[in-house]
Amino acid sequence: xxxxxxIEGRAIPLGLKNLDTDVIIPAHWLKTITRDGLGKGxxxxxxxxxxxxxxxxxxxxxxxLIAGDNFGCGSSREHAAWALADLGIAAVxxxxxxxxxxxxxxxxxxxxxxxxxxxxxxxxxxxxxxPVTVDLDSQTVTTPFQDRFAxxxxxxxxxxxxxxxxxxxxxxxxxxxxxxFERMEGRPWLVPSASPANVGLNxxxx
Amino acid sequence: xxxxxxxLYEKIWDAHVVERREDGTCLLYIDRHLVHEVTSPQAFEGxxxxxxxxxxxxxxxxxxxxxxxxxxxxxxxxxxxxIADPESAAQLAALTRNTAEFGIPYIPATAPAxxxxxxxGPEQGFSLPGxxxxxxxxxxxxxxxxxxxxxxxxxxxxxxxxxxQTLLLAGSKTMEVRVEGDLGxxxxxxxxxxxxxxxxxxxxxxxxxxxxxxxxxxxxxxxGRLTVCNMSIExxxxxxxxxxxxxxxxxxxxxxxxxxxxxxxxxxxxxRTLATDPGARFDKSVVIDAAEVEPTVTWGTSPEDVAGIxxxxxxxxxxxxxxxxxxxxxxxxxxxxxxxxxxxxxxxxNVFIGSCTNSRIEDLRAAAAVLDGRTKAPGVKxxxxxxxxxxxxxxxxxxxxxxxxxxxxxxxxxxxxxxxLAMNPDKVPAGERCASTSNRNFVGRQGPGARTHLMSPAMAxxxxxxGRLTDVRALMAS
Numbered sequence: 001x002x003x004x005x006x007i008e009g010r011a012i013p014l015g016l017k018n019l020d021t022d023v024i025i026p027a028h029w030l031k032t033i034t035r036d037g038l039g040k041g042x043x044x045x046x047x048x049x050x051x052x053x054x055x056x057x058x059x060x061x062x063x064x065l066i067a068g069d070n071f072g073c074g075s076s077r078e079h080a081a082w083a084l085a086d087l088g089i090a091a092v093x094x095x096x097x098x099x100x101x102x103x104x105x106x107x108x109x110x111x112x113x114x115x116x117x118x119x120x121x122x123x124x125x126x127x128x129x130x131p132v133t134v135d136l137d138s139q140t141v142t143t144p145f146q147d148r149f150a151x152x153x154x155x156x157x158x159x160x161x162x163x164x165x166x167x168x169x170x171x172x173x174x175x176x177x178x179x180x181f182e183r184m185e186g187r188p189w190l191v192p193s194a195s196p197a198n199v200g201l202n203x204x205x206x
Numbered sequence: 207x208x209x210x211x212x213x214l215y216e217k218i219w220d221a222h223v224v225e226r227r228e229d230g231t232c233l234l235y236i237d238r239h240l241v242h243e244v245t246s247p248q249a250f251e252g253x254x255x256x257x258x259x260x261x262x263x264x265x266x267x268x269x270x271x272x273x274x275x276x277x278x279x280x281x282x283x284x285x286x287x288x289i290a291d292p293e294s295a296a297q298l299a300a301l302t303r304n305t306a307e308f309g310i311p312y313i314p315a316t317a318p319a320x321x322x323x324x325x326x327g328p329e330q331g332f333s334l335p336g337x338x339x340x341x342x343x344x345x346x347x348x349x350x351x352x353x354x355x356x357x358x359x360x361x362x363x364x365x366x367x368x369x370x371q372t373l374l375l376a377g378s379k380t381m382e383v384r385v386e387g388d389l390g391x392x393x394x395x396x397x398x399x400x401x402x403x404x405x406x407x408x409x410x411x412x413x414x415x416x417x418x419x420x421x422x423x424x425x426x427x428x429x430g431r432l433t434v435c436n437m438s439i440e441x442x443x444x445x446x447x448x449x450x451x452x453x454x455x456x457x458x459x460x461x462x463x464x465x466x467x468x469x470x471x472x473x474x475x476x477x478r479t480l481a482t483d484p485g486a487r488f489d490k491s492v493v494i495d496a497a498e499v500e501p502t503v504t505w506g507t508s509p510e511d512v513a514g515i516x517x518x519x520x521x522x523x524x525x526x527x528x529x530x531x532x533x534x535x536x537x538x539x540x541x542x543x544x545x546x547x548x549x550x551x552x553x554x555x556n557v558f559i560g561s562c563t564n565s566r567i568e569d570l571r572a573a574a575a576v577l578d579g580r581t582k583a584p585g586v587k588x589x590x591x592x593x594x595x596x597x598x599x600x601x602x603x604x605x606x607x608x609x610x611x612x613x614x615x616x617x618x619x620x621x622x623x624x625x626x627l628a629m630n631p632d633k634v635p636a637g638e639r640c641a642s643t644s645n646r647n648f649v650g651r652q653g654p655g656a657r658t659h660l661m662s663p664a665m666a667x668x669x670x671x672x673g674r675l676t677d678v679r680a681l682m683a684s
Contacts, residue, residue: 017529018408018508022648027629031293033247033300045650068529070409074648076344077245078360096409099444100344100358107362154376155229171370174225174233178372181224181235
């Protein structure tokens with residue numbers, strides 16, 4: 001994964017509360033077996049409206065998206081994060097995010113920045129005509145007008161994002177601890193006497 | 207182990223911590239992993255590219271559900287019929303290939319045990335009380351109905367679980383939804399969870415794991431509990447839980463993949479210790495009066511847009527929050543509804559009984575009880591009943607439910623996610639309404655331009671009979 005540092009540029013002032021992942025990428029785009037090219041389907045229903053802000057040339061190539069409360073709610077589809085990444089979005093600013101979406105965004109190097117509603121309202125206003133800067137190191141969002149909004153981020157996520165780390169690789173370093181956990185006694189729920197063999201490869205039940 | 211009182215969630219969490227990091231995040235062991243065709247191909251590809259293996263293939267179970275057509279899968283000669291859509295066919299082929307390559311137990315689309323992951327998991331005894339259960343699907347929360355800590359994950363996390371059988375997670379806050387009193391006659395688990403989401407809002411549970419508490423849940427069937435927990439994600443919660451009890455244990459015992467013999471006894475002894483301790487604290491608590499719950503339907507495009515069937519389409523201006531006013535106005539425009547319209551005046555052209563929320567045997571029985579001796583209204587063009595699994599279908603047919611559905615004008619289908627999510631051929635046409643037992647009424651969820659009204663199976667059956675949203679209690683009385 002590419003390390004994340006400072007994201008600077010135009011921000012699409014989308015607003016809109018409860019933007020669910022079905023809106024970010026409708027289900028018919030999910031019949032793919034790769035991660036690529038989903039930007040075409042991103043926000044399909046919103047972009048079907050003439051004059052929509054997402055296709056406004058003013059914001060072409062914008063690396064930041066500003067949205068309303070509860071962004072990314074609904075389906076767990078990581079395709080939503082892949083679609084945003086394919087559009088070139090590197091950070092999303094909103095008052096809140098769904099838990100699953102923010103995890104998916106993080107895994108794809110997209111920064112989710114949660115700020116109070118007043119700060120988001122101010123950024124929606126500024127972003128109409130001016131760039132916005134999101135800086136991971138100082139954990140701030142700034143504008144050309146001396147606005148400076150601090151945001152919180154989990155230290156582990158910050159570390160992974162700024163170093164571009166592979167989380168699976170990190171966890172595999174704990175293989176010994178995982179093995180020890182598996183060998184612990186007195187944990188009947190771990191015993192695979194829950195014989196998966198009963199459901200055979202042809203789906204029959206013994 | 208700390209002696210302070212703990213919640214059910216904390217007990218399951220603590221029992222699965224492999225490593226606790228300085229910042230409080232934990233490497234959590236994952237006991238059970240369900241995989242379907244849509245959110246897994248990129249995870250398997252990731253493993254291949256990195257040259258990684260699956261750590262514990264036997265702890266994962268794969269079954270296709272989202273994409274599979276719900277029409278006949280086998281020809282007259284018993285050979286599998288081809289899937290017309292090439293992309294769906296490719297996704298199913300990828301699941302077959304990936305599970306074979308990595309040695310993962312797999313139930314193919316043509317097998318008798320096939321069904322929706324969240325129906326199959328508990329039904330096979332694969333999902334267990336006190337277990338951590340994950341799947342690349344947000345409705346994994348359903349398995350909390352049998353007392354599993356179950357939550358949806360993204361594809362990168364699917365890959366992480368396959369490779370390490372763990373997830374690195376920050377703990378959630380705890381939220382209690384306490385329901386006091388009893389539900390009225392004819393009020394179901396679905397009405398209750400829709401009512402709860404209406405109260406807490408779609409972001410009300412964000413960052414939290416909900417535990418549903420109260421006599422209502424103790425007396426509720428396992429199927430009802432699965433329905434309630436299933437929609438926890440619609441309230442923003444990571445997971446929903448109901449304390450496992452003798453009802454659950456009796457329901458699970460003897461299922462094909464559940465522990466047996468001494469392992470069962472040992473598991474049972476542990477499961478019986480899982481209930482939230484007296485005096486344990488929740489970060490947030492919501493109290494619901496069961497007597498207030500009516501047969502509940504949605505009028506808008508968010509699962510929090512609910513009202514009792516005796517109510518009206520609200521005026522957007524009636525909401526205090528300006529953002530909610532705007533959202534409601536947008537919803538009503540999409541839904542083609544005018545403020546003040548009685549909900550029971552809203553006509554429907556389509557009826558869908560199915561989905562991981564409401565496709566279990568009890569759901570089909572409830573719908574069939576309403577449909578028995580009746581037929582769908584002339585205005586209802588398309589009505590389908592889609593069992594959640596092949597085993598549910600077989601059971602329903604043994605009880606004669608399929609004949610009630612077909613006599614009422616319903617199509618009786620093969621198991622799958624069907625019209626819940628517009629990914630397979632079952633879609634609702636643009637501009638038309640659907641009385642649906644699924645979980646999401648989002649814009650375009652059941653097809654571009656489709657208008658969804660969420661409700662219980664009995665209410666959907668009532669809508670089919672009258673051709674409009676209807677208080678099922680009126681039909682039950684007659």
